[in-house]
Amino acid sequence: MINTDGAGTWPPQASHRDSWPASLQPYHDIFLDLAPLLPVDQICVNDAINQSRRIEYRTRLQKLLQERVDLAAVESDLIMSEDSKTSSLTSDGYNGFFACISTLRHAFRWGTVPIVKVAQQEKVINFPSELDLPWKFLRWRYGSQSPGGNTMSNFYCNFDSDGNLVYAVNRSMPEPIPSAEHNLIYSFTEPERKVCIVSFFLEQSLTYFKAVPIYYHIVQSILFYENGQKLKCKEHLKKVNLHLRTALRIYYENVIDSKIPRSVFTAYIQGFHGWAAGENVNGKYIEYDGISGAHLVLFNLLDLFLELAPFLEEQSFVNYIPASQRKFIASIKSHAFRGEAKRAGDVEVVLQLEDMVKQLRVRLFANIQNSH
Template sequence: MFSWLFPACSTPDTVPSASIDILDDSLTHSALMHLRDLVVVGGGGAWPPRATYRDSWPLPLRSYDTVCRAMETSFPVTESSTDNSYNRKLIDSFRSRMRSHLQQHVNLGDVQNALERAESNPESCSQAAWLGYWLCVSFLRHSYRWGVTPIVSEAQNEKSLNFPVELDMPWSYLQHHFGVTSPGGCMTSLMYSNMREDDRLEYSVTVGMTQSHQTTEYWNTKLLVSMEERVLPMYHLFARAVAFVEAGDMVAAADALKSANEVLKIALKFFFTTLVEAKFAQGSWLAYVQGYQGWTLEGIDGISGGQSLTFRTLDAFLGIRPFPEPEKESLHLPLAQRNWLNFLREYDIRAVVKGCGERAAPVAAELEALVKQLRLWRMGHMRRMQPYESVHRPERMTMTAGISVVNSSDESQMIEHLKHQLGQRLAQTV
């Protein structure tokens, strides 16, 4: 689709074998084309994304990393205050210092010229570098939006906010480049792109905090990135299964889906064995990891677990409805991801297989096994997340990053709201 725009030099030095297998697959089918674009265009040469950072960016863009390093140490506080006037001073002071750093270090004309060159000449800025720069600006925008973490109700009460031009101007280029419309970051920009090849986070919101805070932040990103690593072979098997069904080879399609079920089983086991207190401290997750990922300005939400490509791919492939509204999905999901998902939705393999009659029965059975696994995960996830979402945080109004402030007076009512939302999706998983 857009692969011709990105020369081989944009590919990371070390590409995981699952990504190579997709790029080298000799099958010719639209399903494989969209999956290759997810790897090349969506991930900078690998999936999950392999972003590159400061030294790979055009020189004028590196000033944003300088500002990010200067500000990240003062973003978190050890103890939150419930005093609104104190918090207002804290937020205003943080934003004032960021504006000062941006004005001091960022040359807007040079930045705009660099971004225009990057758009017209991909050799001047690889896709992996674009991803790293998107991460950096996303971190700056989210920290400017909240002014302090853990987030506080004084910031939540804001309905709109004027951002520095140094953060708005490049954001419009990033939105256009990745095909998203949200004014805030998303799972791809703030999480997928933040895990380095050497297994560290590039940017952190827990600088100076305890080891428990830092471990929780690390695993919050590591878990999602590791899930994508584990299920990428499943995506490949899905694409191949579509190609086999299209060719009438139901034996090969059933074999591919049987292998996909095994891949998913291992990935979901990893998910639940990782989501434990030793790695995700309840006292740290809600306040220091989940909170700043919200947005809430002008009715726009922030990062949600629902942005995970793993589960969106499963829903899309299995035809689990209702499908999201295109305008809502385009807020947070880059174009390459949406193209992959929309192809799977439009193909609707379960409907195609149903129309093939008895000869496709083994394929249908493997598809139903995938549905069963997804249902079991959703039931387990609902139970596992309740203790994390119900932690009392008096400095903030009840909210989740993905659905903004919840109209409930305490955490118990918010949990009921979440259970209702998750219960609806479980009921649709058939």
């Protein structure tokens, strides 16, 4: 997960445009050129006007793609990227390209923001070749099946090194719309992040982790439990609970109406990252949902480690979660020991596990009460 998706770290690091081969750079420029044309501040309910706007946006996008993108060169560079020895596209560059193409596909799928009824009625999207060809390579690399984006592409890999959104949909809109867009994507990604704090008292920089140590201490607790070292297992579970409080606080403090107003969330953010369309595979129509907090590594891993009922069906994992992340989550699930610890009467271990369950329920219930 760290080496393949994360480009050597976690959460995934991404670089954009300048780190890509020249053939890929027009995609970045095209998105930024057309981004101001996507959202409107006056919501319209006239289907004919909305469809006209969508067609106009798609026509402009297709025209720029045809004029600026050398599809043969794109294919050649992406083929070369499969060989690490000859590729000029680094892992972090690939992540940034993933974010760019995914956001362009969502932009083409909807054609206007807020999303409109006539767009929702369109169930099979005929994408330009310039968006379909790279998506085939991206699907293969990351191992997710949906024709639309996921939390990896649209959220994790959509920040630059300064914490700014690269492919922001609503940057041209008046406040609070741009801030709400940033706050939502921040709340999805920040629990996975590590931050550096400068301590003037200690005269040194301290790296402060959030979700990563949760993963580390869960793995350690499994190893010690399976080796019969229950006290050491308990100590690692205590550390999981400590770090979990920090990670969950991000949601509790940010996914609230004052930072993401309800009027903005549905119209300008949630809709764009949805999908509600599909494709025909072997004569059968398959529809895909959009991006959801249910796709985050942290919550899926905790649910399965604690032997709770998974929120997602198995096919949804394949559709929306990259393969290396699925593999990590599945590995933790196969070694979960909450039920075994209860049957064995390992009271101290069970208490720590139940504290995790309680934290998830309390924090998420508070979020539901204060958010959307």
